[in-house]
Amino acid sequence: xxxxxxxxxxxxxxxxxGTISQPSLRYPGYTLDMHGVGKVxxxxxxxxxxxRVGDPAFGWAADHVEPGVSIANSDGAADMxxxxxxxxxxxxxxxxxxxxxxxxxxxxxxxRMLVDFAPDVNEMLCVGDPIQIIAYGRxxxxxxxxxxxxxxxxxxxxxxxxxxxxxxxxxxxxxMELPPRIMGSGAELNSEYVDQDLMSGDRALMAELGIxxxxxxxxxxxxxxxxxxxxxxxxxxxxxxxxIHGDSVMTGxxxxxxxxxAASEPVIEWVIDPNANISNYLKIRERA
Amino acid sequence: MSVQTNVDKLICVSVMGQIAMPAAPGLPAEPxxxxxxxxxxxxxxxxxxxxxxxxxxxAYGWLADCVxxxxxxxxKDDTGNRGLNLLACVGNTAMVMSGDAKGARGVVTGKSGRxxxxxILHFDKATREKMAIGDKINIKAxxxxxxxxxxxxxxxxxxxxxxxxxxxxxxxxxGKLNVPVVAVVPPHLLGAGAGxxxxxxxxxxxxxxxxxxxxxxxxxxxLGDIVALIxxxxxxxxxYFRGAVGIGVIGQGDSxxxxxxxxxTLIMTSMTGGINPVVQPGVNIADVFGLK
Numbered sequence: 001x002x003x004x005x006x007x008x009x010x011x012x013x014x015x016x017x018g019t020i021s022q023p024s025l026r027y028p029g030y031t032l033d034m035h036g037v038g039k040v041x042x043x044x045x046x047x048x049x050x051x052r053v054g055d056p057a058f059g060w061a062a063d064h065v066e067p068g069v070s071i072a073n074s075d076g077a078a079d080m081x082x083x084x085x086x087x088x089x090x091x092x093x094x095x096x097x098x099x100x101x102x103x104x105x106x107x108x109x110x111x112r113m114l115v116d117f118a119p120d121v122n123e124m125l126c127v128g129d130p131i132q133i134i135a136y137g138r139x140x141x142x143x144x145x146x147x148x149x150x151x152x153x154x155x156x157x158x159x160x161x162x163x164x165x166x167x168x169x170x171x172x173x174x175x176m177e178l179p180p181r182i183m184g185s186g187a188e189l190n191s192e193y194v195d196q197d198l199m200s201g202d203r204a205l206m207a208e209l210g211i212x213x214x215x216x217x218x219x220x221x222x223x224x225x226x227x228x229x230x231x232x233x234x235x236x237x238x239x240x241x242x243x244i245h246g247d248s249v250m251t252g253x254x255x256x257x258x259x260x261x262a263a264s265e266p267v268i269e270w271v272i273d274p275n276a277n278i279s280n281y282l283k284i285r286e287r288a
Numbered sequence: 289m290s291v292q293t294n295v296d297k298l299i300c301v302s303v304m305g306q307i308a309m310p311a312a313p314g315l316p317a318e319p320x321x322x323x324x325x326x327x328x329x330x331x332x333x334x335x336x337x338x339x340x341x342x343x344x345x346x347a348y349g350w351l352a353d354c355v356x357x358x359x360x361x362x363x364k365d366d367t368g369n370r371g372l373n374l375l376a377c378v379g380n381t382a383m384v385m386s387g388d389a390k391g392a393r394g395v396v397t398g399k400s401g402r403x404x405x406x407x408i409l410h411f412d413k414a415t416r417e418k419m420a421i422g423d424k425i426n427i428k429a430x431x432x433x434x435x436x437x438x439x440x441x442x443x444x445x446x447x448x449x450x451x452x453x454x455x456x457x458x459x460x461x462x463g464k465l466n467v468p469v470v471a472v473v474p475p476h477l478l479g480a481g482a483g484x485x486x487x488x489x490x491x492x493x494x495x496x497x498x499x500x501x502x503x504x505x506x507x508x509x510x511l512g513d514i515v516a517l518i519x520x521x522x523x524x525x526x527x528y529f530r531g532a533v534g535i536g537v538i539g540q541g542d543s544x545x546x547x548x549x550x551x552x553t554l555i556m557t558s559m560t561g562g563i564n565p566v567v568q569p570g571v572n573i574a575d576v577f578g579l580k
Binding site for chain 2: 032034035036179180181182183184185186187188190191197199201202204205224226227228229230231232233234235250251252253264
């Protein structure tokens with residue numbers, strides 16, 4: 001494993017803050033599935049006790065399930081700072097309530113920031129509890145690969161991914177490839193903000209390609225996707241991304257994919273590795 | 289074989305909007321968007337009265353981001369605007385109800401989606417000269433609920449009876465709906481709008497990779513062209529599904545942004561492949577409705 005030189009020593013470490021979100025639904029609560037059948041399902045926000053990074057992304061009786069704890073800031077601009085400054089792998093500290101002092105790890109960004117705490121900490125957490133994140137990673141760049149944009153990658157996560165340089169290209173372990181034709185909801189957003197869902201509606205294709213084996217926390221690659229300044233098709237580009245939320249019943253939706261590395265020219269390679277999950281790299285589930 | 293619809297059962301109802309002012313971000317008033325290469329650009333985008341771009345003109349080449357041809361309308365009241373965006377159908381007629389262009393008639397030609405949510409109308413250029421931002425425009429909305437007899441697997445969205453008859457759709461020998469289109473869009477070139485509702489708004493052809501765009505014959509589209517979307521289901525939201533086929537109108541122009549390009553207003557979809565796109569030149573709503 002090569003540890004690549006970065007500008008880590010020049011990054012600024014800064015606190016950002018949010019509170020644990022209450023799940024919310026719009027009356028009458030239905031989400032339409034691909035056949036137009038209304039479903040009422042849990043998923044986003046709150047403290048999710050039993051879906052954790054490392055668990056399957058598919059198969060839950062849920063829609064867009066967000067593993068662990070979802071936090072947000074009620075002030076719009078402050079919430080954007082929470083979104084844009086927080087990086088995957090950052091430390092998160094409970095600063096009030098029964099679990100005060102407990103430390104968690106940022107594992108994703110969806111409509112809210114997603115934080116993993118150990119199960120015994122989750123038991124002591126309450127909706128509304130304050131969580132402070134030590135945001136660290138914005139501006140991170142490889143010395144040797146200025147063509148590769150790093151997004152929301154903390155040095156802690158980056159330094160634990162077994163990267164290699166092969167023939168002048170960066171080789172990244174991933175669990176699977178996602179074809180660009182199944183990349184859906186989120187194409188309308190800039191790629192600094194939240195995620196893009198893979199479109200899982202063609203269930204037979206998910207099985208054919210093994211995508212239905214995806215786990216929360218998996219690193220994946222999208223060939224021919226340029227995620228530097230949006231999420232678009234470009235032959236020869238590649239995006240390395242992270243599965244941050246679970247599957248959906250809605251057409252055009254599915255597990256959420258958050259960009260970690262982006263290049264528009266063919267400088268990123270990948271190797272299929274079933275262990276390419278941030279649960280392993282950050283030893284998330286070893287925290288009892 | 290020509291088709292029959294339940295047009296005699298459809299309700300015709302008023303929806304009103306006002307000519308929308310082009311908008312820009314508030315303080316700190318950073319005016320730029322970023323193109324797909326990360327370069328800042330400042331160009332006209334959606335909204336307003338566009339004097340010199342109309343359906344029938346090229347969808348490409350304008351110095352603009354997703355330009356709306358003609359006139360864009362919306363309603364400040366959010367739920368009222370949703371009513372406008374959901375019920376207005378491509379081909380519905382509209383009349384100017386206030387201002388110097390009072391009494392002039394136009395036609396709905398498209399819709400725009402998340403972040404703008406306008407209904408886009410064609411008025412002749414002389415009428416546009418008399419219009420002002422804020423003028424009230426009333427649309428006789430008709431089409432939601434329409435079905436084509438014998439084609440239960442085909443859902444119609446934002447589609448007026450006049451569009452169905454004007455396109456001269458027919459039933460093929462194998463029972464599919466033949467729909468004339470100028471081009472076919474493969475799923476990997478569909479971007480923004482995926483996962484969002486297909487009852488209004490737009491789904492964008494993405495145009496960053498110009499060589500790919502040209503290789504599939506999508507680089508000469510005109511505003512108002514009818515296109516097919518392959519392996520894309522738009523029954524409820526827009527999304528990938530093998531065998532599904534959609535039909536849409538090019539409602540908005542090209543964009544420099546990643547994931548964006550000409551915006552498609554969806555008018556028909558079949559999850560079960562019940563639509564047979566028939567590629568031919570010159571299928572454009574400007575001709576269908578005789579728009580000048």
